[in-house]
Amino acid sequence: MYAHLETAANPEHLKRVVVDPVSRVEGHGKVSLLLDADNKIHQARLHIVEFRGFERFIQGRPYWELPVLVQRLCGICPVSHHLAAAKAIDQLVGVDPENLPVSADKLRRLLHFGQVLQSHALHFFHLSSPDILFGFESDIGQRTVLAVLADYPEIGLQGVRLRKYGQEVIRMVSGKRIHGTGALAGGMNKALTVAERDYLLTDIDQIIAWAQASVGLIQQVHCSNLPYYDEFATIPSNYLSLVKPDGALELYHGGLRVKRANGETFIDHIDYCRYHEFIHEEVRSWSYMKFPYLLSLGKEQGWYRVGPLARVNNCDFINTPLAEAARLDFKAHAHGGMVHSTLAFHWARLIELLHCAEGIKALLHDADILGGELVAQGEKRYEGIGVIEAPRGTLFHHYQVDENGIVIKANLIVSTTSNNSGMNESIRQVADTYLTGRELTEPLLNNLEVAIRAYDPCLSCATHAIGKMPLQVELLAADGLVLDKRVKHSDGSVTHA
Numbered sequence: 001m002y003a004h005l006e007t008a009a010n011p012e013h014l015k016r017v018v019v020d021p022v023s024r025v026e027g028h029g030k031v032s033l034l035l036d037a038d039n040k041i042h043q044a045r046l047h048i049v050e051f052r053g054f055e056r057f058i059q060g061r062p063y064w065e066l067p068v069l070v071q072r073l074c075g076i077c078p079v080s081h082h083l084a085a086a087k088a089i090d091q092l093v094g095v096d097p098e099n100l101p102v103s104a105d106k107l108r109r110l111l112h113f114g115q116v117l118q119s120h121a122l123h124f125f126h127l128s129s130p131d132i133l134f135g136f137e138s139d140i141g142q143r144t145v146l147a148v149l150a151d152y153p154e155i156g157l158q159g160v161r162l163r164k165y166g167q168e169v170i171r172m173v174s175g176k177r178i179h180g181t182g183a184l185a186g187g188m189n190k191a192l193t194v195a196e197r198d199y200l201l202t203d204i205d206q207i208i209a210w211a212q213a214s215v216g217l218i219q220q221v222h223c224s225n226l227p228y229y230d231e232f233a234t235i236p237s238n239y240l241s242l243v244k245p246d247g248a249l250e251l252y253h254g255g256l257r258v259k260r261a262n263g264e265t266f267i268d269h270i271d272y273c274r275y276h277e278f279i280h281e282e283v284r285s286w287s288y289m290k291f292p293y294l295l296s297l298g299k300e301q302g303w304y305r306v307g308p309l310a311r312v313n314n315c316d317f318i319n320t321p322l323a324e325a326a327r328l329d330f331k332a333h334a335h336g337g338m339v340h341s342t343l344a345f346h347w348a349r350l351i352e353l354l355h356c357a358e359g360i361k362a363l364l365h366d367a368d369i370l371g372g373e374l375v376a377q378g379e380k381r382y383e384g385i386g387v388i389e390a391p392r393g394t395l396f397h398h399y400q401v402d403e404n405g406i407v408i409k410a411n412l413i414v415s416t417t418s419n420n421s422g423m424n425e426s427i428r429q430v431a432d433t434y435l436t437g438r439e440l441t442e443p444l445l446n447n448l449e450v451a452i453r454a455y456d457p458c459l460s461c462a463t464h465a466i467g468k469m470p471l472q473v474e475l476l477a478a479d480g481l482v483l484d485k486r487v488k489h490s491d492g493s494v495t496h497a
Helices: 063-073 078-092 102-134 145-151 153-174 194-201 204-223 272-277 295-301 308-314 321-333 344-364 420-435 442-453
Strands: 003-007 015-019 029-035 041-048 238-243 255-259 265-270 279-282 291-294 383-390 393-401 407-413 471-476 482-488 494-496
Touching: 015 442, 029 420, 029 442, 041 420, 063 078, 063 393, 063 407, 078 102, 078 153, 078 383, 078 393, 102 145, 102 153, 102 204, 102 344, 102 383, 102 442, 145 153, 153 194, 153 204, 153 344, 194 344, 204 321, 204 344, 238 265, 238 308, 238 383, 238 393, 255 272, 255 308, 265 272, 272 279, 272 383, 272 393, 279 295, 291 295, 291 420, 308 344, 308 393, 321 344, 420 442
Parallel strands: none
Antiparallel strands: 003 015, 015 029, 029 041, 238 255, 255 265, 279 291, 383 393, 393 407, 471 482, 482 494
16 A cells, blocks of 8 residues: 655645555545545545446457457456356347246356356455455555465465366366356357366365355354444445346346335336436546436435445345355344444455355256257347346346347446445445544555445546546656656646646
8 A cells, every 4th residue: 555645736725645556446546535624524436447438449349259258358357257248249139038048047046156266266265365364554565465364374275276166167167267158148158067067076165164154154154243343434325236026135136126225125126128217327527437316316315336235235035045054144134124233244245245146056066057959049139238136236228229130238236336425425424433633644544445445436437527537647756756647637738736
């Protein structure tokens, strides 16, 4: 972490503290704090400072390339983009989800279970466990996965092996651990062989046992640090996710459900192809990441959170027994109500990891993954919308094509984008509660990163607001002195500092 102090350009002459970069997340971001002479926090913001613009990159490409192209958004969750794109181009060839061949549907679900399992394991064990095991304000040299492996070798190795198994599931289905192929318009390109199925079955019971142990670990840590874990970065919010028709937890396909902070169901089982009737996006000048909100509630009240916490809060049950028992313990912690603790994202994340392990075992015992019809086709269409529950939350891919199948418009609402307001609210809460009035040391500033890290943000996936964020160019001397600086503002004007 690198933090520096400078005078902010504002009439109050506030000081600016910048945490740059935010560490142990995917992508590049920074946090800025404005504080007065008494170290009272006046503003806390998460800035996304990289731009990638995949919505424009894929325009002009034939639709059948999209499942492979959009994987390059991310090396951590490529399967989620792959499958969201595949679900969208299914519609372009006239195949609705209910008409996808059974074998193709189950293979996609197996692929996605592997993706969510490996991503959740990576985030918890590699990126977040150092904070949880050593403390948020521990020495910076201790807050690494290497320290976890040294001091908690059993926990660290379990995390490595859980992630490896998820990647092996991906490799068996799609040919590669990262950026493989598998899904195509209307189905899948291959089934599993008996040898591949048996290879994955070899370790699945051990994987389930480790996943169950990880749930026990985070539950123990959370409940033994009350009320701190229930209060840290905690913000009541709306929650959005997919659910099955019967209300069960769903990661691959379902209807949209939104619950309010008080647990009231606001919208339920809405066809995700109608998402644009309910969700709009706002652009702000200080970030490349957009701010989605529920149209009917407005910009101020309509922001929402997605991801494991939203999914476990929103669902009525989980259809695998061990994960359902874990969910009941999770909900009992809030006396059956909504869980708003930002740190509870970790608890919900590991419940989902257990669900994925159980789901993989069930599918490996299903003969449909070994063969049968793999591709369907219908009447050509010009618009397709694919929505999936990525590890970090609900992911939207929306494409329009011309008569030649060339993409003419694309819109992506990436999971981390939907959590943008939540992350900003969480760091404001941390700044107001834990930082204000204190001398800001590096260990203390790590509290801000802990709040962001709980969301498992993929910042590189979520950078799409082209042309809106100011561009700052600095000329530095060898000793770091700023020799010249020019700023292009969001209105297009340029100033010379």
